Each structure stands twice: as structure tokens, then as C-alpha cells.
Amino acid sequence: MKNLICTSLLAILVGISTQSMASLAYVSNEKDNSISVIDTESLEVIETIPVGQRPRGILLSKDHTKLYICASDDDTVQIMDLATQRIIGSLPSGEDPEQFALHPNDRWLFIANEDDAIVTVVDVQTKDVLAQIDVGVEPEGMAVSPDGRWAVNTSETSSMLHWIDTDSFEIKKNMVVGQRPRHVEFSRDGKVAWASAEIGGTVHIIDVDALEEIKTLDFKIRGVNQDKIQPVGIALTSDGRYAFVALGPANHVAVVDAQTHEVLDYLLVGRRVWQLALNEDESMLLTTNGVSGDVSVIDVESLKVTKSIEVGRYPWGVVVTP
Amino acid sequence: MRIESKSLMATLFAWWLSAPLTAMGMDIRIGYIQWVPDQGPVLSNVIPEPEDAGLRGAELAIEDNNTTGSFLDHHYILETQMAQSESQAQEALERMLDENISLFVLRVPASTLNAMADETEGKALIFNAGAKEDELRLRECRPHVMHTQPSYAMLTDGLAQWLNLRRWKNVFMITGPTDSDRAWAKAFRRSATRFGVNIVVEKPWTFDSDLRRTASRELPLFTQAKDYDAVVVADVRGDFGEYVPFNTWLPRPVVGTQGMSPVAWHRVVESWGAVQLQNRFRELAGRDMNGEDYAAWAGIRSVGTAVTQINDADIERIRDFLFSDDFQLAAFKGRKLSYRPWSGQLRQPIPLVHPRGLTFTAPVEGFLHPVTDLDSLGFDEAESDCRINP
Numbered sequence: 001m002k003n004l005i006c007t008s009l010l011a012i013l014v015g016i017s018t019q020s021m022a023s024l025a026y027v028s029n030e031k032d033n034s035i036s037v038i039d040t041e042s043l044e045v046i047e048t049i050p051v052g053q054r055p056r057g058i059l060l061s062k063d064h065t066k067l068y069i070c071a072s073d074d075d076t077v078q079i080m081d082l083a084t085q086r087i088i089g090s091l092p093s094g095e096d097p098e099q100f101a102l103h104p105n106d107r108w109l110f111i112a113n114e115d116d117a118i119v120t121v122v123d124v125q126t127k128d129v130l131a132q133i134d135v136g137v138e139p140e141g142m143a144v145s146p147d148g149r150w151a152v153n154t155s156e157t158s159s160m161l162h163w164i165d166t167d168s169f170e171i172k173k174n175m176v177v178g179q180r181p182r183h184v185e186f187s188r189d190g191k192v193a194w195a196s197a198e199i200g201g202t203v204h205i206i207d208v209d210a211l212e213e214i215k216t217l218d219f220k221i222r223g224v225n226q227d228k229i230q231p232v233g234i235a236l237t238s239d240g241r242y243a244f245v246a247l248g249p250a251n252h253v254a255v256v257d258a259q260t261h262e263v264l265d266y267l268l269v270g271r272r273v274w275q276l277a278l279n280e281d282e283s284m285l286l287t288t289n290g291v292s293g294d295v296s297v298i299d300v301e302s303l304k305v306t307k308s309i310e311v312g313r314y315p316w317g318v319v320v321t322p
Numbered sequence: 323m324r325i326e327s328k329s330l331m332a333t334l335f336a337w338w339l340s341a342p343l344t345a346m347g348m349d350i351r352i353g354y355i356q357w358v359p360d361q362g363p364v365l366s367n368v369i370p371e372p373e374d375a376g377l378r379g380a381e382l383a384i385e386d387n388n389t390t391g392s393f394l395d396h397h398y399i400l401e402t403q404m405a406q407s408e409s410q411a412q413e414a415l416e417r418m419l420d421e422n423i424s425l426f427v428l429r430v431p432a433s434t435l436n437a438m439a440d441e442t443e444g445k446a447l448i449f450n451a452g453a454k455e456d457e458l459r460l461r462e463c464r465p466h467v468m469h470t471q472p473s474y475a476m477l478t479d480g481l482a483q484w485l486n487l488r489r490w491k492n493v494f495m496i497t498g499p500t501d502s503d504r505a506w507a508k509a510f511r512r513s514a515t516r517f518g519v520n521i522v523v524e525k526p527w528t529f530d531s532d533l534r535r536t537a538s539r540e541l542p543l544f545t546q547a548k549d550y551d552a553v554v555v556a557d558v559r560g561d562f563g564e565y566v567p568f569n570t571w572l573p574r575p576v577v578g579t580q581g582m583s584p585v586a587w588h589r590v591v592e593s594w595g596a597v598q599l600q601n602r603f604r605e606l607a608g609r610d611m612n613g614e615d616y617a618a619w620a621g622i623r624s625v626g627t628a629v630t631q632i633n634d635a636d637i638e639r640i641r642d643f644l645f646s647d648d649f650q651l652a653a654f655k656g657r658k659l660s661y662r663p664w665s666g667q668l669r670q671p672i673p674l675v676h677p678r679g680l681t682f683t684a685p686v687e688g689f690l691h692p693v694t695d696l697d698s699l700g701f702d703e704a705e706s707d708c709r710i711n712p
Contacts, residue, residue, distance in 0.1 A: 158390035199652040227657040
């Protein structure tokens with residue numbers, strides 16, 4: 001009991017102290033059922049918070065006060081209040097939620113239910129399920145266009161991008177891409193979308209107005225078996241300069257010129273690099289490295305890896321608060 | 323938990339009907355024929371093999387294909403026959419050919435497979451999801467037969483690479499009496515030579531007593547030898563092998579067909595998204611997915627992947643696509659899989675598993691190959707007489 005009080009007190013204290021801090025990174029540890037909190041100034045883990053089972057996709061509410069966590073094996077999306085770092089509720093997510101995306105209206109959460117071949121749309125305020133949309137096998141990546149018109153889902157085993165009209169919650173277009181599409185990212189202006197195909201080893205750049213592919217990127221790293229180049233996470237700088245692509249078991253992040261689509265460099269990070277996140281001023285990129293259980297820090301200005309930070313087992317998702 | 327799914331389905335369906343489609347609706351019919359001869363009585367019959375191994379994998383792949391196909395108006399239909407005899411399997415093949423089915427997944431013995439291949443030449447594309455015999459990939463290849471089941475040599479190469487990695491290079495081998503046991507042992511002998519493993523003792527298994535009661539007394543004596551690093555068991559049908567672990571003369575690990583085994587698939591494989599495949603399978607079949615299920619699944623998924631990409635179900639076009647550089651099968655083994663152009667064998671990593679965990683996944687890094695390290699598993703092009711794509 002005494003311990004419990006101490007822990008709670010500590011939690012409150014930490015809660016108060018973290019609130020005043022500048023920027024924090026949250027990392028979901030898939031096999032530790034926890035979230036690691038990294039202070040982006042000191043680049044140290046300052047807190048590890050237990051959450052639901054098999055946490056994977058995580059994202060911030062638009063006002064950065066809440067963290068949404070896909071607790072895949074609990075079949076729920078948990079809501080964490082970032083001021084107190086406590087789970088304050090959960091959302092009906094459908095089975096096995098893996099990734100999700102929040103509509104610009106800050107209410108509609110589009111959740112990929114990997115085991116059920118469904119995308120579930122939940123209103124995060126009312127906790128109502130607004131729709132369930134049948135998609136391909138193993139829906140994974142989710143993104144909503146900046147203007148809120150499109151929600152895009154990738155289905156891994158169907159190798160498709162499903163373009164869902166957010167007015168009607170109906171699929172308007174299915175695009176066959178490379179094998180095992182994992183992730184979609186819209187440019188800040190919403191004109192292009194980038195989609196990674198893990199087994200295909202490709203990144204597909206799509207013109208959003210025309211809904212047509214304009215370019216397929218592939219990658220080659222000296223000394224790395226071509227089969228191991230498996231693009232997953234993508235991060236785009238808002239100035240349209242760079243695209244960063246996590247290349248999975250190739251243990252590198254590709255730096256791509258987002259205008260010319262030329263690969264500029266490959267940065268060696270930890271093992272099986274998975275997801276990526278930029279900080280607010282986009283000076284720093286964080287990568288989750290599943291197999292090595294750490295987060296690599298990339299300095300965007302110099303395009304150098306400056307540090308690796310040990311987190312939990314199989315870090316999966318990462319977000320950074322302003 | 324599924325809300326409005328019916329009306330949504332209806333809406334979607336209406337949309338499919340009204341939307342301009344990339345193709346007219348297409349039916350892709352696939353025949354699955356299984357015939358497994360009676361294995362005879364086995365001593366270790368505690369955990370029987372599922373009788374529908376293979377069939378359930380085929381069913382899951384059809385579901386997977388149909389989910390994808392629903393967006394392209396492609397419909398996959400499975401015709402199945404669980405035959406009780408070779409003649410029944412043959413009859414099923416003829417019946418399905420008469421029904422204009424030209425894609426088949428077969429889980430039958432090698433001799434039956436060859437007979438069926440004769441009958442279907444020019445009429446069908448076949449996926450061998452059963453027979454592991456190396457001969458089928460060495461001399462008896464057919465242009466219209468693909469092998470999704472790994473060969474004995476692929477399995478034993480994976481094991482021998484790992485023994486080399488661990489530096490457990492001196493092994494004691496026990497070989498069972500059946501043709502399959504001899505084929506497995508022959509493959510292992512080749513693998514041993516290839517990857518620097520010495521078989522210091524090889525003994526045939528000749529006992530016929532019920533080892534459940536006497537294993538602890540008989541096996542220590544049977545495995546007496548001066549020294550060895552591991553015991554290798556060649557007991558394909560699972561007759562005595564389960565009783566070897568922990569009963570060896572020297573305190574040594576047991577590998578091979580029992581103990582820690584090289585397999586096509588096993589429930590302990592979970593990386594690379596495999597959890598999702600395992601979950602889907604368990605939901606469908608109510609049991610764990612095994613190597614036969616996986617091989618059947620991979621065959622039908624190969625068809626699905628091809629049809630999705632080329633939007634055509636013609637067997638010649640499917641075959642061309644499967645052997646093209648554009649084909650890559652995403653099959654939950656951590657990398658894209660492709661077919662060997664000379665033998666039609668699906669290249670694939672080989673998990674090394676024990677009943678409750680994954681030990682390693684072959685190929686072992688460092689065994690180099692000019693084309694792909696996956697070809698360090700099994701007979702390579704130069705070692706095979708087959709050239710099915712001249």
C-alpha cells in the first residue's frame with residue numbers, strides 16, 4: 001500500500017515535472033507492453049510507462065495533450081493523458097488494431113484492424129464507431145490527407161492501397177502496388193502521397209489529384225543483400241526537401257530528395273529500423289530499431305546519426321511532442 | 323463488433339457493379355487433391371499429425387485471394403478431394419480436368435505426382451505441396467510443376483549450415499527404415515559434406531519394441547560412442563525419434579526430424595508479420611499451421627499474386643509471370659520468395675524449430691552465393707539436370 005502511494009505520488013510528480021519540459025518523444029515497445037518517454041534535450045529515457053498488450057501504432061491528438069496507443073493484443077486503442085501519463089480511457093477499435101490516423105477534425109480516428117481485414121472509424125469524443133470498411137488482407141498503414149478528404153489504408157497481403165472517401169466512408173479507388181505495402185505519408189501540401197512496400201523493396205509516389213503513381217523508388221546499398229532492403233516507415237519534411245525512408249533489416253534510413261526523387265544518402269542506424277518521427281522544428285529525426293531495441297537520433301542538418309538510445313524490447317512507433 | 327457491415331458490404335457491392343472495372347469478373351478455379359498413404363503404425367503416436375494438413379492452408383489462401391480479389395472482381399474457387407487411394411486421387415484429377423480446372427495444388431507422394439504430371443502436361447499448372455524428394459528437383463522436373471514444399475536437401479542444408487555455425491561438427495546419425503528416412507538421410511549426408519559436418523557414427527534403427535516404456539533403457543545403449551557433438555535423427559514419419567532427446571548416451575542435443583528440426587513452417591514462427599498468418603489460420607482451422615499447410619498456402623497465394631498483377635488467369639501467362647523478375651511472393655519469411663527457373667522450386671528460408679520455439683532461420687549469413695544466399699539451400703543450378711525454362 002505504501003509502495004502504491006509512493007508510486008502514485010511519483011507519477012504525479014513526474015507528471016507535473018514533464019509538463020513543464022519542452023519536447024518529449026514517446027516510443028511504443030511492442031514486446032514490453034510499455035511506452036518509453038525520451039527527453040529530446042538530454043536524449044535520455046526519463047520514464048517507462050506500462051500500457052496494454054503489444055503496443056504498436058501511436059499518435060498524438062492535435063493539441064498534443066493525449067497519446068493514442070494501439071494495444072493490438074488487447075483489441076483496443078488506449079488514450080493516455082500526457083500531463084499525468086496515465087491511461088484515461090480506451091476506444092472501441094475493432095480487433096487487432098495496428099496503425100491508425102487521425103482526421104484533421106481531431107475526431108475521426110481511422111484504425112486498421114489487421115486480423116479482420118477491416119478499417120474501423122471511431123469518433124474519439126463520443127467513442128462511437130462511425131463505420132467499418134472492408135479492405136484487403138492485413139490492413140496496416142493508415143494516413144489521412146491534410147485536407148481530410150482521403151483516408152488511405154495499405155493492405156499488406158493484398159498489396160493494395162485503398163483510398164477511402166471520408167464523406168461516405170466508401171472505397172473510391174484500389175491501387176495495386178509492390179508486395180506488402182506498410183505505410184503511407186502525405187506531403188504537407190497534400191499533393192503527393194508516399195507509400196512503402198516492404199517485400200517489394202519499393203516506395204511509390206502518388207499524385208493525389210490524379211490518383212496515379214508518378215514514380216517508383218527503389219534502393220541499393222553497397223554490401224547489403226537486396227532482399228534485406230525492406231522499406232517501412234516514411235517521414236517527410238514539411239518544406240518538401242527530404243523524404244526519409246526506414247529500410248527495415250537493411251538497418252539504414254534512406255534520405256531522398258523529395259523534389260527530384262533522387263536517393264541522396266543511406267544512414268546506418270540500429271537493427272531492423274521500423275518507424276520514424278521528426279521533432280517540431282524538424283532538426284531531429286528519431287527512428288525505432290526493433291531488433292536492437294533502441295532509437296537512433298539523426299541530425300537533419302548534417303544528415304548524421306548522432307546517438308542511439310536504449311529503449312524497451314521491439315520499439316515500434318514513435319511520436320514527438322512540440 | 324462489426325457494425326453496419328452488411329449495409330456497407332451492400333454499398334461496396336453496388337459500387338463494384340457500377341464502377342468501371344479493370345476487368346470483367348473472373349473466376350479462378352483451383353483443384354486441391356490430397357492423398358497420403360498410410361504411414362503404418364508408429365511408436366510415438368502421442369500427438370497425431372492433423373489429417374487435413376495442406377487442405378486447410380489451401381482454404382486459407384483462397385480466402386486471402388478472395389479478399390484481395392473482391393476489389394478486382396476476381397473470384398477464387400477451390401475444388402477439393404481428400405482421396406483414400408491413389409486411384410481415387412487420379413479419378414479426382416480427371417474429373418477436375420473435365421471441369422476445365424487447370425490450376426492444381428497436390429499433396430501426394432512423388433510417384434503419384436509424376437503420374438499426375440504426365441496426365442496434365444500442356445493442360446495444367448501444378449504446385450507440389452507434398453513431396454520433398456530431391457529427385458523431383460534434380461532429374462524428374464516438369465515444366466508445368468512448381469514445388470512450394472521445400473526439398474529434403476533444402477531442409478538438411480539449413481540444418482547443416484546451423485551445425486557448422488555452432489561448430490557442432492561431429493554428429494551421430496540414426497536412420498530409420500522407410501524410403502523417406504533413407505531419402506532424408508541421403509540428403510543430410512550430402513549437406514554434411516557440403517557444410518563441413520562429419521557423421522562420426524551412423525546406425526540404422528532396427529528396434530521394434532514400444533519405446534514409450536523402454537526408451538530410457540534402450541536408447542542410451544544404442545547411442546554409445548566415444549564422442550559426438552549432436553545426434554541427428556532421420557525418422558520422417560515420427561516412429562522412434564521423439565524418444566531420442568534426453569535419452570542419448572552422452573548429454574548432447576538431438577536434431578533432425580525430431581528434437582530441433584528444419585521445417586517449411588511451424589507455429590513458433592512469428593516474425594515478419596507471421597503472427598497475422600498464424601492467427602488467421604488458427605481462426606480458420608482451429609489448430610496450428612504446419613509445413614504442409616504452408617506449402618499449399620504458398621502455391622495458391624502464388625497464383626493469387628500473379629493474377630492480381632497480370633489480371634489474367636491463363637496458365638501460360640501465370641507461369642511466365644511466376645518465373646519473371648516481377649514476381650515476388652510475400653510469404654512471412656522475412657524476404658521476397660521466388661521460383662528457381664531450372665527446377666520450379668520455391669526459394670525460401672528454412673526455420674529451425676523446437677516444439678516451443680524458433681532456434682534459427684537458415685540460410686546462415688556467411689554462406690555466400692553469387693545469385694542469392696537462398697540458393698545455398700538445396701541443389702543449385704549446376705548440380706541439377708533440370709532446365710524447365712530453356
